[in-house]
Amino acid sequence: MPKANEKNQYMGAGRAGGRKGRPGAKPQHAGRTLKRILSYMGKYKIHFIFVLVFMLISTGASVAGTYFLKPIINDYIVPLIGRQAPDLSGLSGMLILLAVIYATGALSGFVYQRIVIIISTNTLDRVRRELFSKMQTLPIRYFDTHTHGELMSRYTNDVDTLRQFLSQSLVQFVSSTVSVVSVFVMMLVLSPALTGITVFMLLIMLFIINRLGRKSKAFFIKQQSALGAANGYIEEMIEGQKVVKVFSHEEVSKAEFSRLNDELFTSAKGANTFASMLMPIMGNLSYVQYALTAMVGGMMAVGGVAGMDIGTLASFLQYTRSFSMPITQVSQQFNFVLQALAGAERIFTMIDEPEENDEGTITLAHVQKAQDGTLVETDKRTGIWAWKDNSKSPVEYVELKGDVRFENVTFGYEEDKTVLKNLSLYAKPGQKIAFVGSTGAGKTTITNLINRFYDVQEGRILYDGIDVQQIKKHDLRRSLSMVLQDTHLFTGTVSDNIRYGNLKATDEKIRHAAKLANADSFIRHLPDGYDTMITGDGANLSQGQRQLLAIARAALADPPVLILDEATSSIDTRTELLIEKGMDQLMMGRTVFVIAHRLSTVRNAKAIIVLENGEIIERGNHEALVEEKGKYYQLYTGAFELS
Numbered sequence: 001m002p003k004a005n006e007k008n009q010y011m012g013a014g015r016a017g018g019r020k021g022r023p024g025a026k027p028q029h030a031g032r033t034l035k036r037i038l039s040y041m042g043k044y045k046i047h048f049i050f051v052l053v054f055m056l057i058s059t060g061a062s063v064a065g066t067y068f069l070k071p072i073i074n075d076y077i078v079p080l081i082g083r084q085a086p087d088l089s090g091l092s093g094m095l096i097l098l099a100v101i102y103a104t105g106a107l108s109g110f111v112y113q114r115i116v117i118i119i120s121t122n123t124l125d126r127v128r129r130e131l132f133s134k135m136q137t138l139p140i141r142y143f144d145t146h147t148h149g150e151l152m153s154r155y156t157n158d159v160d161t162l163r164q165f166l167s168q169s170l171v172q173f174v175s176s177t178v179s180v181v182s183v184f185v186m187m188l189v190l191s192p193a194l195t196g197i198t199v200f201m202l203l204i205m206l207f208i209i210n211r212l213g214r215k216s217k218a219f220f221i222k223q224q225s226a227l228g229a230a231n232g233y234i235e236e237m238i239e240g241q242k243v244v245k246v247f248s249h250e251e252v253s254k255a256e257f258s259r260l261n262d263e264l265f266t267s268a269k270g271a272n273t274f275a276s277m278l279m280p281i282m283g284n285l286s287y288v289q290y291a292l293t294a295m296v297g298g299m300m301a302v303g304g305v306a307g308m309d310i311g312t313l314a315s316f317l318q319y320t321r322s323f324s325m326p327i328t329q330v331s332q333q334f335n336f337v338l339q340a341l342a343g344a345e346r347i348f349t350m351i352d353e354p355e356e357n358d359e360g361t362i363t364l365a366h367v368q369k370a371q372d373g374t375l376v377e378t379d380k381r382t383g384i385w386a387w388k389d390n391s392k393s394p395v396e397y398v399e400l401k402g403d404v405r406f407e408n409v410t411f412g413y414e415e416d417k418t419v420l421k422n423l424s425l426y427a428k429p430g431q432k433i434a435f436v437g438s439t440g441a442g443k444t445t446i447t448n449l450i451n452r453f454y455d456v457q458e459g460r461i462l463y464d465g466i467d468v469q470q471i472k473k474h475d476l477r478r479s480l481s482m483v484l485q486d487t488h489l490f491t492g493t494v495s496d497n498i499r500y501g502n503l504k505a506t507d508e509k510i511r512h513a514a515k516l517a518n519a520d521s522f523i524r525h526l527p528d529g530y531d532t533m534i535t536g537d538g539a540n541l542s543q544g545q546r547q548l549l550a551i552a553r554a555a556l557a558d559p560p561v562l563i564l565d566e567a568t569s570s571i572d573t574r575t576e577l578l579i580e581k582g583m584d585q586l587m588m589g590r591t592v593f594v595i596a597h598r599l600s601t602v603r604n605a606k607a608i609i610v611l612e613n614g615e616i617i618e619r620g621n622h623e624a625l626v627e628e629k630g631k632y633y634q635l636y637t638g639a640f641e642l643s
Contacts, residue, residue, distance in 0.1 A: 033341050037340075040126055040127060044118075044122070047115050050112070051119075054115070055108070055178060058106075058108040058112065058175075059105075059182050060182070061101050061102060061105025061108065062179070063183060063322075065102050066322060068098050068101070069311065072094050072095075073314050074310065076091040116171045120163065120166035124159060131351060134353070135350075139355075141413075142353060147233075148235050148236075149236065150228045150229070152231060153346075154346060154347055157231070157343065158224070158346050158347050160343075162343055162347065164339075164340065165337060183323045186319055190312050191297070193296075194296060197293055197296060202323075202327070205285055205324075208278075208281055208285075209278060212274045213274075213338070215274045216270075216271055216274035216334070219274065220339050221342050222263075222270075222271075223264065223268045223339075229263070229264075230261060230263075233256065233260050234257070286321070290324070293317060297313040297317070301313050358473045359469065360475075362387050362388065362466060362475070363390065363472055364388065364472075365387075367385065367386040367397060367399070368384060375397040385479060386398060387399075387400060387466055398465070398466065399464070401464055402429040402560045403428055403463070404426070404427045405424075405426040406425045406426070406449075406461055407459050407461070408423070408459035409424070409449065409456050409461065410456070410459055411458075419614050420442045420449075421613070421615050422615075427591050428606075431607065433591075433593050433606065434595075435594070435595050436595075436599065436602065436635065437610055437611035441611035441614065447563045450463075450480065450593070451476070451477055451563075452468055452469075452477075478559075481559035481561070481562050482565065483551050484566075485565055487546040487547050489549065490534070491533075493528075493530065494523055494530050494532050495510050497549055501552075501556035501557035502558070509556060510530070510552075511530070513552045513555040513556035514530075514552045517548050518548065561593075562587060562593070563593045564596075599635060602622070605621065607620065608622060610631050610632050618632050
């Protein structure tokens with residue numbers, strides 16, 4: 001990754017420019033987002049048919065059970081009132097039938113809810129897999145312009161809101177819609193006049209939902225954005241807690257967190273205030289509707305209006321509750337729908353990010369040399385590599401020797417800020433090339449371009465005479481191995497972390513690589529040796545030990561080209577001397593690029609390149625540069641120090 005001055009200007013503009021479609025940007029296509037969510041569930045069409053069938057049975061049972069109140073009251077209860085010895089056999093039969101109807105509805109509801117859980121769980125599994133797979137294809141630039149916490153928020157908060165939407169809100173909406181339509185039809189059948197009261201109250205409810213929903217939506221969008229920013233800051237503070245304490249910035253950190261937390265509080269309060277208002281308002285309006293219906297219906301029944309009696313009124317009042325309850329439930333889920341759409345849009349924004357551009361066609365292959373000197377491809381790891389040009393017939397092989405050349409390369413992380421200026425250099429096979437210069441001179445940028453973490457804007461980079469843009473990135477990076485100043489270790493054993501350089505390596509090869517990097521001694525003194533568990537990015541190891549493991553990992557990869565970016569910066573001078581022989585063995589026969597502030601580590605380089613402001617100001621070996629008495633001489637003698 002680019003360092004300090006090489007990246008700081010880029011980072012600022014990158015964050016500002018990268019906000020489009022990211023947290024904080026208002027979703028412009030809620031309908032499109034919803035349609036896309038449903039498309040993920042498209043493979044479960046058969047499941048949805050069963051969900052719909054059982055949902056209709058459940059709703060039908062509820063509607064039918066309510067309608068049965070009319071004949072039960074009119075035909076069985078009212079005639080029995082006042083009798084000395086009423087015959088309850090008919091009423092008992094009707095009640096048993098009513099119980100069977102409701103039991104059928106309850107069982108159907110249980111079945112379709114179980115199917116919905118299967119659909120939602122599998123859909124979320126697919127979303128997570130697609131999100132993670134997409135992350136593996138994104139360019140380094142994307143991770144340079146997004147905080148880790150912000151990205152983690154996609155996997156946690158946003159996916160969780162989507163889970164709640166799929167498992168609860170969506171099925172609640174569909175179920176409520178079916179229920180409202182069914183109940184409305186039955187209400188019309190029982191009493192069109194009383195239905196008019198219900199429609200009037202429904203229009204009032206929808207008006208309130210629309211007004212409050214608009215206000216709530218804006219706050220929910222801000223809430224998701226503020227949540228991602230707060231998570232990102234917390235993640236950074238956890239990683240940098242030692243730095244915070246060293247500089248006594250606890251109060252500054254608390255103040256910044258308070259600011260972010262206040263933003264989250266304000267947006268969350270606004271969102272939940274308006275969303276929470278819906279439930280009580282809808283509930284109270286439903287009570288008003290019930291009271292109005294009971295009053296008017298009672299007057300109609302007492303007045304002898306045709307078609308209105310006690311049984312009809314009882315059924316209609318129950319339908320009134322059944323009609324308003326789904327609307328109240330939908331309003332209660334409304335805030336979750338808004339959160340889910342905002343979260344889903346953030347997820348889809350990441351999934352839709354442009355993938356790392358790779359138009360290369362040339363791949364890397366293991367080869368062996370025939371007696372006539374021709375290269376023959378093999379599945380075995382022979383130690384000889386070749387570039388395989390599949391576009392030619394017959395297929396051409398060019399032996400990988402490690403000849404790297406920059407020809408008039410100009411590059412900047414931003415278009416208006418150039419880091420490398422018309423730079424040309426070469427590294428012949430087996431040469432050790434060292435880069436020295438002040439921070440921001442462009443040293444790390446050169447290695448980033450070799451790896452194609454970024455592509456050049458002008459000029460070209462040749463690898464064994466092949467433009468690197470013609471080589472597939474995966475194969476290009478297989479031919480390189482990097483040891484960075486900031487070492488990252490994974491959760492697992494010491495062996496697992498070294499084996500990351502070659503997943504097929506045996507334990508014997510792992511130990512050999514560790515000895516080569518002079519890491520074997522300290523590993524054997526660990527509690528469980530090579531089986532010692534590493535957690536928290538190697539928190540139980542010193543920085544120097546972590547870097548030794550990174551060197552061992554690179555040694556195990558056995559690459560033709562090696563890049564050492566401040567690889568020994570965290571190793572004490574004594575240890576550095578001890579591993580010098582091992583490093584020399586590791587670098588033997590390889591093209592090596594070394595970035596170092598310690599000039600003692602580059603004295604034996606074939607060529608030392610001194611960079612300043614993205615340009616080469618000196619080139620030569622140690623003795624020649626000292627004789628020139630230029631910038632390198634000043635650095636070496638201490639007349640000028642690297643910054």
